[in-house]
Amino acid sequence: MSIATLFEIVLAAVVLGLAIWTITVSETYSAAVGFVAYGLLVALIWVRLDAVDVAMTEAAIGGGLGGIVLLGAAARLRESEAMTAERPGRVVRLCAAALSASIAMVLAVAVLILPDPAPTLAPTVISNAGATGLANPVTNVLMAFRAMDTMLEKVVLMLAIVGVWSLASDQAWGGRPGPRHEADPNGVLAFLARLTPPAGIVIGIYLLWTGADHPGGAFQGGAVLASMWLLVIMAGLADTPPVSSRSLRLILVAGPGVFLVVGLGGLCFGPAFLAYPVAFAKPLILGIEVAMTLTIAATLALLLAGAPERSATR
């Protein structure tokens, strides 16, 4: 048994154990912490499977931003948790556990009997990479071959923003999302919020840029930028923008908007909707990705900030 196999076995055991612990632990806060750790470890599994793009996304969303949402919710629920002692009975829980385990088993069987080697489009994707001039196959799939799905996913993100904002009270509509954060200007958080963003922003831009040929891309870059912005907001160094701000709205629609315009360009001047002329494919795709990175960064940060709570002037 090689070291790598041993590592994989240990990793699998830890992930499974952590998953079971996360489900069974009674306190919401602990479950949230368990889930964050779980997300980070699952990212490691993706690395082992050579899916670095997926790993980065899982770490950013499952471990990072998703974790912040869960921990925030758990902190809010902590006071009321003791009162809602309503738990399903033992029989129901055992029944649910048995049924869920059988579903998991069915899924495991289904995955194990998949054909090996798996039928895959990977060679086709690589042999068609010339059409875009980008070497990262994941970026090619996302931005060229299945561009429609990516564009619509960005609209989904925007709808999530509309959904979160629609939770505002009418008085606060148009105001700034989330509470005003106050932190000790000489404290650790403020120090970190001054120290990290310059490096973080560079890393975010690098992830976007390198996504053309190596693992990375708009989503990963956007997630890093979002976390930098959030850090600054949480340290009280900057405030969230009012949701009625026109420039904020423009940033939030920039990604899908530019995508749509380029797509329509392909319809008017090229062979099809979302087709790129070979000569300009790379600059066009990069242009879309820049817009998307900004949109994703703003969207993720604002999703975490929550619904408008305060009027814009305060």
Added chain:
Amino acid sequence: MPPPAPTLTTTTGSVLLVLSIVVPVAGVLLAFALGDRYCRLVVFTVMPFGIAIAAAILMLLPLSEGHLVYLLGAWPPPLGVALRADGLSAVMLATVAIVICAVAIFAATDFRPTEAKTRAPFAFWILLLAIWGALNTIFVGGDLFTLYVALELLTFAAVPLVSLDGRAETLRSALRYLLFALLGSVLYLSGTALLYGLHGTLDILLLSHRVSVEPGALIAAALMTTGLLAKTALFPLHLWLPPAHAGAPAAASAILSGLVVKGSFFILLRLWFDVMPALPGFAVPQLLAALGAGAIVFESVVALRQERLKLLIAYSTLAQIGYLFLMFPLAFGASGRLESGQALAGGLLQAISHATAKAAMFMAVGSIYGGLGHDRITGLRGVARALPLSVLAFALGGIALMGLQPSGASLAKELLLQKAMSTGQWWWAIVLQAGGIFTAAYVVLVLAHALAPADEPIALISPASRSRDLAALALALCSLSLGLMPWEHYLPLPHGGALKLFDLDALSKFLLPAMGGATLAILLSPWPHPLACSAVWKNLMRVLGPFRRTCLGFGGLVERGDDALRQWPAASISLVVVTLLLAASMFAANS
């Protein structure tokens, strides 16, 4: 109908399919960027374009042999994604365009941009366009993953509509809806991943040639079906629907009940009739229809026991969703696969009839609620005189659903009944008739209360709005005249029309369910009848009294059972059990 040969080229005029998605999506982005004041304007600008596109697709389709294909980015599947339209897509596109426009007109005053900025108009208009775009994507998407994205788009557009008024109670319904819909998404997505692992493509046409009876495909089918059932709210996976649809503002309820549940239902049709018609075997269609029958009986009884009109209609939506699933066993042919024939046409027609009629009824109830300030059935006396147009729209929508010719529902019922007889499945014919009678029951119940004369004139808290009532009325009339449309160009109907309109027994086919419905309404509704003081009623009760008490007791039991099924533990366990049952019956059928 043999499966069409794989078309891997773009057909002429199919750019319309792209536009049917791009135009509403562009509207969403524009409305978001322009902000509160211009949202409504954007929607009303997009509307004529959307209608024109749907109409153009309807006209173009028969000219291009019933199929339109567009290769996005000029990449042919499996590498790229294709958009495809057939007759089913075309009629659904048109239905959605009509219902959305009627709802927009209905909502124009409720959600007008005001000086005092409020969030509700902003959210409503954007979400309305988003639902339009999402549904169009579902109807023309040719790839299972694109359909997943569209389904997400639909869910994320529908959930905020539920809590638009911001009350804590509706927020809870919205959260319930979101969580259960996400469970459905996860199941659908894992099935999709399995199919990709098996065949290396998610293109519907390519998959239909590659899928064979194998364990992986059966498991994928079970997972995806359950996920879609959860999103369609088929009994017993319906915990989220009644509070969500009853709590939303009227215009939103009309969209949610009329259109949104049809999105996941349409994907289910694509899955079973296009991707894997040979997989289900005999048992799965029977199981689906049995759940549908359960929905019809359970939810109709619960609907008749509701005091609030909106809840009554929400529960009846559940019963009618069940009705849609009766087509599956009827479509199961002698060849051992699901056949796109008369049963599919009947089922889709029923979906379209329900979309138009139910939206009209929710809008009418919204007007009644707006006028009276409440929607208690017992307080409806005299409302027909105070709000005649609203009650008329409700009545016409209800009559269309009950199956008065030439409504779409009557044509659908006729098609399904014929098919049930020709395949010898008489038990589904009984359920079909029962579904019709239960529909009649709640329509008659509401009308009996609304048409009863009031002791004193009703004081309306806000005057009736002509445009709102006309929008509801137009939709109801549309549903009532659906039977006259030239369906044979789009749906697989039997040759020669096969259906005589206005023949002699048409009236009896309408009146018998109506009378059965009236009886059921008397027996099952616990609320005091508006004519309770009359001599006829007292005589009737002397005869029926004990029997009615038994029926009411039975209704109470059913309601309690339904209540238990709509708790989180029971609903989640049902979800898993349905998945396992579907998988097991497919394995049994194919072993």
